[in-house]
Amino acid sequence: MSKTGNIDLPRPLSIEETYAQRPRRWWLYTLIVLIVTLLLTWSASGVNYNGVTVKGSEVARGIATGLTHPDWDLLLGRIKEDTSVTKILGITVSTEGVPYLLFQTIAIAFLGTLIGGILAIPFSFLASDRIMPKWIARIFSLVILLIRTIPSLVWALVWIRVTGPNAFCGVVTQSVCSIGMISKMYITAIEDLDVRILESLDAAGCTGFQKVRCGILPQIIPNYISTVIYRFDINMKDATTLGIVGAGGIGAPLIQCITSSRWSMVGAYLFGMVLLMLVIEWLSTRIRNRLTRG
Amino acid sequence: MKKKAVTEYRVPLFDRIFKPQTIRLPNGHTVQRPRSRMPLIGACLVAMVWLSIWLTGFDLGIIARRGHQFVVILSQIFSPDIFNIQEATFTKFGLEPGAVNLLSVFDGRWWEALWYTMSHSFAPKVFDPLWDTLRMSILGSFIGATLALPLAVAASTNINRNKATVSIIRLLLNILRTLPTLVIAKIFALIFGLGTFAGTLAILVFTLGVICKMMYESIETIDMGAFEAMESFGATKFQGFWSASMKQILPTYLSYSLYALEMNVRAASILGYVGAGGLGLLIDERIGWRDYNGLGTVLLMLFILVVSIESLSRFLRKKLS
Numbered sequence: 001m002s003k004t005g006n007i008d009l010p011r012p013l014s015i016e017e018t019y020a021q022r023p024r025r026w027w028l029y030t031l032i033v034l035i036v037t038l039l040l041t042w043s044a045s046g047v048n049y050n051g052v053t054v055k056g057s058e059v060a061r062g063i064a065t066g067l068t069h070p071d072w073d074l075l076l077g078r079i080k081e082d083t084s085v086t087k088i089l090g091i092t093v094s095t096e097g098v099p100y101l102l103f104q105t106i107a108i109a110f111l112g113t114l115i116g117g118i119l120a121i122p123f124s125f126l127a128s129d130r131i132m133p134k135w136i137a138r139i140f141s142l143v144i145l146l147i148r149t150i151p152s153l154v155w156a157l158v159w160i161r162v163t164g165p166n167a168f169c170g171v172v173t174q175s176v177c178s179i180g181m182i183s184k185m186y187i188t189a190i191e192d193l194d195v196r197i198l199e200s201l202d203a204a205g206c207t208g209f210q211k212v213r214c215g216i217l218p219q220i221i222p223n224y225i226s227t228v229i230y231r232f233d234i235n236m237k238d239a240t241t242l243g244i245v246g247a248g249g250i251g252a253p254l255i256q257c258i259t260s261s262r263w264s265m266v267g268a269y270l271f272g273m274v275l276l277m278l279v280i281e282w283l284s285t286r287i288r289n290r291l292t293r294g
Numbered sequence: 295m296k297k298k299a300v301t302e303y304r305v306p307l308f309d310r311i312f313k314p315q316t317i318r319l320p321n322g323h324t325v326q327r328p329r330s331r332m333p334l335i336g337a338c339l340v341a342m343v344w345l346s347i348w349l350t351g352f353d354l355g356i357i358a359r360r361g362h363q364f365v366v367i368l369s370q371i372f373s374p375d376i377f378n379i380q381e382a383t384f385t386k387f388g389l390e391p392g393a394v395n396l397l398s399v400f401d402g403r404w405w406e407a408l409w410y411t412m413s414h415s416f417a418p419k420v421f422d423p424l425w426d427t428l429r430m431s432i433l434g435s436f437i438g439a440t441l442a443l444p445l446a447v448a449a450s451t452n453i454n455r456n457k458a459t460v461s462i463i464r465l466l467l468n469i470l471r472t473l474p475t476l477v478i479a480k481i482f483a484l485i486f487g488l489g490t491f492a493g494t495l496a497i498l499v500f501t502l503g504v505i506c507k508m509m510y511e512s513i514e515t516i517d518m519g520a521f522e523a524m525e526s527f528g529a530t531k532f533q534g535f536w537s538a539s540m541k542q543i544l545p546t547y548l549s550y551s552l553y554a555l556e557m558n559v560r561a562a563s564i565l566g567y568v569g570a571g572g573l574g575l576l577i578d579e580r581i582g583w584r585d586y587n588g589l590g591t592v593l594l595m596l597f598i599l600v601v602s603i604e605s606l607s608r609f610l611r612k613k614l615s
Contacts, residue, residue, distance in 0.1 A: 040436060043429040047490045056485040063481065107346035114343070149597050153476075153564040153574075154589075157581045158371075162357070162364045167350035172357070240474045244568070248350065251474070255568075258480055270473075277472035 059261070066263030067270065074098055075268040096253070098272035105249035106276075108167055108242075109235040112174025116235075117228040120179045124186030131190070148180035156242045167248025174235050174242070182231050189223040222291045229284045229291075236280055240273060308334070367586050374590030375415040416588040420576065420595050426490050427572035428599065430565070431558035434497025439551040442502050446509035447535060452518055464510075471503035475561050479570040490571035497562055501554045508550050509543070516542045545614045552607040559603050563596055 013021070072078075075098050094100060125131055127140035156173040163169040197215045206214065243251020250273055257265040314326040346352070448454050449463040479496035486492045520538035525531070566574025573596060580589040 036436075039432055043433040043436075046426055046429040047433055047494050049491050050487050050489065052485060053487040056487070059481070059484045104349050107349035110342060111346045111350060111352060145601070146597070149560070149600050150593055151560060151564045151577075153567060154577055154581075154593065157578070158364065158367050161367060162360045164356075168352055168356065171350050171352055237472070237474055241476045244476055251477075254477065255480060258477070258484070274469050274472050278468055281468070281472070 062261055062263040063266065066265075066267030068267070069264055070267035070271050071264040072268070074265055075272060098250070098268055101250040101253065101269075102272055102276050104167055105236065105239045105243070105251075106280075108170040108174060108239045108247075108249055109232055111171045112239070113178055113228055113232040113235050115171070115175035116178025116231065117182055117224070119175060120182040120186055123179055124183040124190060127183060128187045128190045144180050144183050147176065148184070152177040152238055152242065153245060156245050156247045160246060165246035170239055170242050170247035170249060173247060174238065177238070178231050178235060181234070182227055185227040185230075186224065189220055189227075193219055226288045226291045229288055233281060233284045236277060370586035371590040371593065373587060374594045375417075375587035416580075416585075416591040417595065420573070420592050423566065423571075423573045423576050424595055424599060426493075427562045427566075427596075428559065428603075430490050430493040430497055430570075430572055431555060431562040434494045434562070435501050435551065435555040435558050437494075438498040438501025439505050439547075439554060441498075442505035442509060443547065445502070446506045446513060449506060450510040450513040452514050452516075453521070453531065453535060453539075467503055467506050470499060471507065473499075475500045476565065476568055479565045480568040483569045488569040488571070493562060493565040493570035493572055496565060496570060497558050500561065501558060504557070505547075505550050505554055509547060512546045512550075513539070513543055549611045549614050552611055556600075556604050556607050559600055563600075 074096070078094070078097070123140060123144060127137050127144055129137035132140075152173060155176055156169060159169050159173050159176075163172060193216065197219070198211055201211045201215045239247075239249045240251045240254070243249035243253075244255045246252055250269055254266065254269040254273070257263075257269065308331060309328055312329040314328045316324050316326055318324050445463065445467070449460055449467065451457075451460055454460050475496050478499055479492055482492035482495045483489075486495070516539055518539075521534045524534035524538045529537075563573045564577070566572040566576065567578050569575070573592060576592055577589065580586070580592060
């Protein structure tokens with residue numbers, strides 16, 4: 001404690017004496033080790049290794065060959081006679097090719113994050129106990145917790161019953177799921193607000209609108225945008241996962257190809273996906289760094 | 295190495311196209327005010343939204359027409375069948391089936407009725423997969439976190455001065471993190487057979503990527519004084535790191551590991567969807583059978599597990615910092 005800093009100690013201890021007096025909490029360490037060991041044995045008892053399956057080595061080899069020999073036609077979205085196509089801005093593109101699917105994944109994540117970010121604003125104000133009465137804040141915090149805990153896959157499976165298995169389902173699911181995390185971050189931003197600025201603006205004779213425009217928004221907006229971009233990062237990865245249950249994007253064809261052992265196609269999808277994710281992560285980190293540094 | 299003596303200020307492209315506005319102040323000075331970038335950003339956003347709507351087939355009309363379906367499903371999920379007294383319970387206690395769904399009709403035996411309902415609901419079937427989920431996440435997090443530490447040290451620029459190995463390790467870690475857990479789990483399930491082993495491996499890989507990233511970032515911010523002192527005594531890099539830097543990063547490392555465990559419980563719950571053990575299979579099955587009350591029970595128990603793990607880990611992390 002810093003309180004004792006002013007009191008003169010009778011004699012400064014030598015290094016050996018200080019070392020001898022170091023806190024020795026061996027019983028705590030033993031307890032921790034014991035608990036961890038118990039937990040690990042309990043966990044390991046339920047996870048049993050049954051060896052590689054009959055198809056296992058074949059699958060491993062298949063993935064290796066797929067990654068070294070990806071299907072270039074698919075990766076570049078070349079159009080052949082039997083590919084389904086669509087027209088965008090006058091250009092014909094193949095709807096099975098990697099570029100189209102990646103753009104669709106980006107679109108799902110983009111719209112989902114945007115709508116989620118907008119929906120999160122009222123949620124975060126309602127759940128922050130600095131603005132709302134305590135009981136209302138409590139209720140909305142619980143709702144946010146519920147949204148965060150239910151896995152996005154479950155949300156997607158429920159929404160599929162409403163919208164049918166398409167990319168729109170992915171958008172709706174991500175809009176709902178994003179609310180949880182984004183409003184949690186927004187709430188911290190609201191609670192970290194420096195209200196003294198408002199007082200000084202008051203003293204300068206600002207109107208209510210001017211106070212919000214010059215006192216609150218400049219504090220909150222970089223935080224908001226940074227959160228939304230971070231969530232976009234997460235949603236990009238999530239959109240692939242949601243595709244697996246049929247909510248559009250690159251996930252569904254990827255999993256189908258894995259199940260039906262078309263490894264060169266798997267290679268093409270994985271290549272495209274990893275490349276896109278790396279680029280997006282790099283970009284989002286750059287933008288967020290610029291935002292925090294101002 | 296050549297160093298640039300003075301870096302010149304380069305006018306951004308935007309300001310060269312749209313010349314800044316010149317304002318003449320009352321005292322005769324002129325100041326330049328760059329044009330607002332908002333219209334450009336706004337136009338880009340609108341274009342992206344338009345393109346995205348086209349690509350995803352966004353249609354609010356579907357929500358307007360069929361949105362009530364979602365409310366129906368949601369209301370069923372929020373009445374999980376452990377609390378939903380069924381006909382069987384009424385018959386068992388000699389009451390008219392379909393009597394008022396209130397515990398008071400059972401008089402003094404309401405707790406018996408509740409117990410009967412719970413034990414005949416979906417809840418007892420949830421426990422095994424629930425524990426499997428917890429087991430996979432504990433084991434995966436532990437092994438993943440243990441493997442992550444040496445890798446993170448090897449990937450941090452202040453300890454490993456070899457630029458080539460650092461960038462190779464970082465690239466591999468980045469690739470590892472970009473692969474969705476469900477895809478990894480699917481591949482492992484094909485190789486090692488359906489079950490919890492594949493799930494544990496998938497969790498392990500995911501944890502490895504996440505903790506490594508967070509750790510090398512925090513290792514790079516530690517105070518290198520002690521480490522350098524150890525190195526000047528003639529200690530090897532490992533000895534130096536172990537006795538000088540380990541103490542500094544240990545609390546961060548432990549709290550990241552606990553955080554990863556929190557995330558993993560949530561992630562592990564869906565791995566069963568591709569056959570990697572845990573709750574996922576059950577969730578998929580309940581939705582397939584449109585048994586949303588049963589789904590509600592599964593989700594409620596998952597919720598309790600996640601919240602208790604989260605509060606435990608939050609408590610421990612608070613102790614650590």
